[in-house]
Amino acid sequence: MTSVLAAAPALPLHTAGPYVAAAYIVFVALILIYVAIMARKLTRTQRELRELRRNLEVKEDPEPSVHETSQRSERAQERIA
Amino acid sequence: MRPVLAVLRKDLRLELRTFETLPAMVLFSVSTFVIFHFALARSTISGQLAAGVLTVTLLFAALLGSGRLFVAEREQGGFDAFLLAPVDRTSLLLAKAAAMFLFLAVLEVVAVPAFALLLLGPSLGPRLPGLIAVLALADLALAVIGTLVSAIAIHTRARDMISPIIGLPLLLPALIATARAAAVVLAPHAAGTPPGRWLLILALYDVVFALLSYAVFDFLLED
Amino acid sequence: MSYGRGLRVLSFVTIATITLALALVFFYAPLDVNQGFIQKIFYIHVPLAITALCGFVFGGLLAIGHLRTGDRKWDLRSYVAIHMALIFGVAGLITGSIWAKASWGHWWVWSDPTLVSFLIVMLLFATYQPLRFSIEDPERQARYASVFAIVAGAFVPLNFIAVRMAQGFVHPRVLTLTGGHLPGSMGLTFAISLIGIALLYTTLWKYEIAAKQARMQLRRLRRAALGEDALRPLGRSAAPS
Amino acid sequence: MDPAIELRGLTRRFGERAALKNVTVAVPPGATLAVLGRNGAGKSTLLRILATLLRPHAGEVSVLGQSLPRQAHAVRPKVGLLSHEPLLYRDLSGRENLRYHAQLHRVAPERVEQLLEAVGMGHRADDPVRSLSRGLVQRVAVCRAVLHDPEVLLLDEPRANLDPAAVELIEPLIGRGNGHTRVLTSHDPRSALDDADLVLGLSDGMAAFVQSPGEVTSEQLRELYE
Numbered sequence: 001m002t003s004v005l006a007a008a009p010a011l012p013l014h015t016a017g018p019y020v021a022a023a024y025i026v027f028v029a030l031i032l033i034y035v036a037i038m039a040r041k042l043t044r045t046q047r048e049l050r051e052l053r054r055n056l057e058v059k060e061d062p063e064p065s066v067h068e069t070s071q072r073s074e075r076a077q078e079r080i081a
Numbered sequence: 082m083r084p085v086l087a088v089l090r091k092d093l094r095l096e097l098r099t100f101e102t103l104p105a106m107v108l109f110s111v112s113t114f115v116i117f118h119f120a121l122a123r124s125t126i127s128g129q130l131a132a133g134v135l136t137v138t139l140l141f142a143a144l145l146g147s148g149r150l151f152v153a154e155r156e157q158g159g160f161d162a163f164l165l166a167p168v169d170r171t172s173l174l175l176a177k178a179a180a181m182f183l184f185l186a187v188l189e190v191v192a193v194p195a196f197a198l199l200l201l202g203p204s205l206g207p208r209l210p211g212l213i214a215v216l217a218l219a220d221l222a223l224a225v226i227g228t229l230v231s232a233i234a235i236h237t238r239a240r241d242m243i244s245p246i247i248g249l250p251l252l253l254p255a256l257i258a259t260a261r262a263a264a265v266v267l268a269p270h271a272a273g274t275p276p277g278r279w280l281l282i283l284a285l286y287d288v289v290f291a292l293l294s295y296a297v298f299d300f301l302l303e304d
Numbered sequence: 305m306s307y308g309r310g311l312r313v314l315s316f317v318t319i320a321t322i323t324l325a326l327a328l329v330f331f332y333a334p335l336d337v338n339q340g341f342i343q344k345i346f347y348i349h350v351p352l353a354i355t356a357l358c359g360f361v362f363g364g365l366l367a368i369g370h371l372r373t374g375d376r377k378w379d380l381r382s383y384v385a386i387h388m389a390l391i392f393g394v395a396g397l398i399t400g401s402i403w404a405k406a407s408w409g410h411w412w413v414w415s416d417p418t419l420v421s422f423l424i425v426m427l428l429f430a431t432y433q434p435l436r437f438s439i440e441d442p443e444r445q446a447r448y449a450s451v452f453a454i455v456a457g458a459f460v461p462l463n464f465i466a467v468r469m470a471q472g473f474v475h476p477r478v479l480t481l482t483g484g485h486l487p488g489s490m491g492l493t494f495a496i497s498l499i500g501i502a503l504l505y506t507t508l509w510k511y512e513i514a515a516k517q518a519r520m521q522l523r524r525l526r527r528a529a530l531g532e533d534a535l536r537p538l539g540r541s542a543a544p545s
Numbered sequence: 546m547d548p549a550i551e552l553r554g555l556t557r558r559f560g561e562r563a564a565l566k567n568v569t570v571a572v573p574p575g576a577t578l579a580v581l582g583r584n585g586a587g588k589s590t591l592l593r594i595l596a597t598l599l600r601p602h603a604g605e606v607s608v609l610g611q612s613l614p615r616q617a618h619a620v621r622p623k624v625g626l627l628s629h630e631p632l633l634y635r636d637l638s639g640r641e642n643l644r645y646h647a648q649l650h651r652v653a654p655e656r657v658e659q660l661l662e663a664v665g666m667g668h669r670a671d672d673p674v675r676s677l678s679r680g681l682v683q684r685v686a687v688c689r690a691v692l693h694d695p696e697v698l699l700l701d702e703p704r705a706n707l708d709p710a711a712v713e714l715i716e717p718l719i720g721r722g723n724g725h726t727r728v729l730t731s732h733d734p735r736s737a738l739d740d741a742d743l744v745l746g747l748s749d750g751m752a753a754f755v756q757s758p759g760e761v762t763s764e765q766l767r768e769l770y771e
Contacts, residue, residue, distance in 0.1 A: 087649055161628065162689070167651075
C-alpha cells in the first residue's frame with residue numbers, strides 16, 4: 001500500500017478540503033439521523049405512557065370529581081409550561 | 082457414530098428413492114458451463130478464469146443442494162422423530178454434512194470431466210491429482226457451511242432466500258482460497274501443484290467452522 | 305432499568321473525548337508528507353471501521369452469553385451491539401470510499417485488503433436483520449440470531465487472514481490497524497480518535513438498550529394494568545421483544 | 546407411590562401468548578390421563594413438553610422421577626410419542642422407517658418384524674408410506690411410537706383414521722392395562738372418558754378441572770368445548 005500511497009500525489013488543500021469535509025459530514029449526519037429516529041421513538045414512548053396513565057385513571061376512578069379534574073389540568077399546564 | 086450412520090444411510094436411501102437433489106445439482110452445473118461459454122464468448126479457458134468458473138459453478142450447485150438438505154426432516158416430521166431418540170443431537174449435523182460431502186463428490190465426478198470437455202483448454206489428466214486435493218478441502222467447507230446455513234434457514238419464512246445470502250459471504254474466504262489454488266493447478270502450460278498456503282487456509286477454514294458448527298448446532302434443534 | 309445508569313457521565317466523557325479528538329485532528333496533528341490534508345479522513349475512517357469490527361465480535365461474545373444462560377437480555381445486548389456496529393460500519397464504508405476517491409481517483413479499490421475484508425464482513429452482517437425478521441417465534445429468533453452472531457463473529461478474523469493472503473504480502477503497509485508506524489503526534493491523535501469513537505459506540509449501545517428496555521417495561525405495565533386486550537399485537541420485527 | 550408424571554405450575558409461552566398456564570396434575574404409574582379441550586387449548590403442547598420436544602418455561606415437570614428439561618436425555622428412552630403427524634418418511638417403506646428408528650433407539654431389527662406382524666402390516670410393510678391409506682400409516686406410526694417399549698405413552702388422538710378392526714389390532718400395543726402410564730388426547734370426549742383414570746380439562750391453556758372420569762359432568766364438557 002505504501003507504493004500506492006506514494007504514487008498518489010498529495011492533493012492541494014482546496015481540492016482535499018471538500019473530501020475531508022464530506023467524510024466528517026457523513027459521520028455527523030449519521031449521528032443526527034440516529035438521534036432523530038431515537039427522538040421519534042421517545043415521543044412514541046411518552047405518548048403511550050400518557051395513554052397508560054389516562055387509562056389507569058379512568059379505570060380506578062370512572063367518574064372523577066370536579067376537584068380532581070381541575071388538579072389534573074393544572075398538572076397538565078405545568079407540564080406544558 | 083451409530084446414529085450418524087443410521088441418518089446418513091437413511092438420507093442416501095431417500096436420495097436414491099426420489100432423486101430430488103443430485104441430478105438437479107449435476108444439470109445445474111452443466112448448464113452453467115454452457116452459459117459461461119456464451120457469456121464469456123470463449124471456447125476454452127485456463128488458469129484463473131477456469132478456476133473461477135469451476136469454483137463459482139460448484140459453489141452455486143452446492144447452495145442449490147444444501148437447500149434441500151433438511152426439507153424432508155421439516156415437512157415429514159424427521160426433526161421430531163430424531164429428537165425423540167436418545168442420541169446426541171450433533172450426530173444429525175455430522176450425518177447431514179457427510180451426506181452433503183458425498184453429494185458434492187458425486188457431483189464433481191460428473192461435473193469436472195464435463196468442465197474439461199466443454200471449457201477447459203489444458204488437458205485434465207496431469208492436473209487431476211492437484212484438483213482433487215483442492216476440491217476435497219473445498220467440498221468440506223461447502224458441506225459444513227451448507228449444512229449449518231440450511232439448518233438455520235429451514236425454520237425461517239424466506240428459507241430459499243436466507244440460505245444463499247448468509248452462505249455466500251460466509252463461504253467467501255474458502256472461495257478465495259479454492260479459486261486461487263485451482264488457478265495454479267489449471268495453469269495454461271505446465272500444471273502446477275496447488276500452493277501450500279491456500280490449502281492451509283482452506284484446511285484452517287474447514288477446521289474452524291466444523292468445530293464452530295459442532296458447538297452451536299444443538300441450539301438450532303431445541304425448542 | 306440498569307442500563308440508564310452511568311449513561312449521563314458516559315455521554316459527557318464521550319462528547320469531551322470526541323471534541324478533543326477533532327481539535328487534535330485539525331489543529332495539532334501534522335500534515336502527512338505524502339497525502340497532505342486528505343489524510344485527515346484517516347482519523348475518522350479507521351476508528352469507525354475498527355469499532356464496527358470490534359462491535360461485531362462483541363455481539364458474538366454476547367450471543368455466547370445468551371446460549372449459555374438462555375436469558376433473553378443477552379440477546380438484546382447482542383442485537384444492539386450488532387445493530388450499532390452495522391451503522392458504524394456503513395459510516396466506515398462511506399468514509400473509506402471518499403478517501404479512496406480523493407487519493408486514488410476511484411470510489412472503490414480492490415487493492416486494499418482491509419477495505420475488501422471489511423466489505424465482506426459487512427455483507428455477512430447485513431443478513432443479520434433479514435434473518436431475524438424471517439423468524440416469527442421470538443425465542444427461536446433469539447436463539448438462531450445468537451448462533452448466527454457467534455459464527456459470524458468468528459468469521460471476522462478468519463476472513464481478514466484469507467483476504468490479506470489473497471492480496472499477497474507484496475506491499476508493506478503504513479496504515480496498519482494499530483497505526484504502528486505513525487509518527488508520535490499522529491499516533492496520539494489517532495489513539496484519541498479511536499477512544500472517542502469507541503466511547504460513542506458504547507454510549508449509543510447503552511442508550512439503545514435502555515430505550516428498548518423502557519419500551520418493554522411499558523408494554524409489560526400495560527399488560528399488568530389493563531389486561532391482555534389493551535395490547536396491540538406485536539408486529540413482526542427483527543428486534544428482540 | 547411417586548407419580549409417574551408430575552406437573553406443577555407448568556407454563557409454556559409462544560411469544561406473548563401462553564399456550565399453557567400454571568397447569569398442575571399428577572399421574573400415578575400405570576394410570577391413564579385423558580386431556581380434553583378444544584383445538585388450540587394446549588393439548589398438543591402438553592404432550593410435546595412431556596416428550597422433551599418443547600421446554601417448559603415455568604413450573605416443574607417430572608417424568609418417571611426425572612425433571613425436565615434438565616434430564617431430558619434420561620427421559621427420552623422411556624417415553625413414546627404418537628403425535629398428530631406420523632413422523633414417517635413418505636418415500637421410505639414402513640419397514641425402512643421402523644428400521645431407521647430401531648437403529649436410533651438401539652432396538653434389535655427383530656422387534657420391527659414382530660411389531661409389523663402384530664398390527665397386521667406384514668404384507669404391506671415394503672410399500673412406500675405415501676402409498677398407504679391413512680389408517681395403515683397410523684398403524685406404522687403406532688409401531689414407531691412403541692418400538693423401544695417405552696414406559697410412558699403420549700398419544701395424540703390415537704384412534705384417528707382407524708377403523709374398528711384396526712383399533713383392535715393396536716389395542717394390545719397402546720391400550721389400557723398393559724402397565725403403561727398413558728397421556729392421551731381425543732376429539733371424542735366420551736371414548737376418552739371410558740379409557741381414562743383421570744381427566745384434565747384444558748381451556749385456553751388453563752386447567753379447567755382435574756378429576757376422575759366418573760365425576761366429569763356433561764355440563765363441564767359442554768363448557769370445555771363451547
